[in-house]
Amino acid sequence: MKSLLFPLTLLLALPLAALAFQTATCGWEGTETILGNYGDIIASIETTTPIYNGSQSLKLVDDAASGTPQAFIGWVTGLNDGDTVAVTVWRYDDTPCAAPSCRVWGHWNDDPGDIGVYSGSASGQSDYGPGTGWDMAEYEWTVVDGHTGLVIEIRTYSSAGDTVWMDDLTVTAPDGATVLVPSDVVSLERQSWGAIKTSF
């Protein structure tokens, strides 16, 4: 009897497992760059090259005299212990074993109302990639210690003027969580405001 029940349980569990995650994506095809930052970093939309997919990518320029500036590219709230959050993002760096470089990192944020809150390091990638053009950076976090939110960062290394590019971001999180990534939608508000200013 046990051998019959097991496959049935497995079959019932599979569709549930498939529905238990959500994904959010960003190809930087709109006007939004990053959700926030720590340290001096200049984020802009790249429209010429390098672009991994579509017609735009995200350009990050290190503007810090020292330290490692962080660009916030994802924010997940409503998390519980044991939940997993995964990220994949394409990065462009063409200087092997030398700066500029970047990697995916994360920190906990237990205040769902303020992306600027820091509740401790969540660690991240140990490697900086091959530095031979585009490569896919990836990392997965498991929520611990009662944390409820995670901010996903790109850390750039490590001198003023160092520049890297990002494209095709995907964040995967449990269905019950709230995932925020920069929007691919062109801001009509911003266009209207520009038109208003021009008319004066």
Ligand SMILES: [Ca+2]
């Ligand atoms: Ca793109």
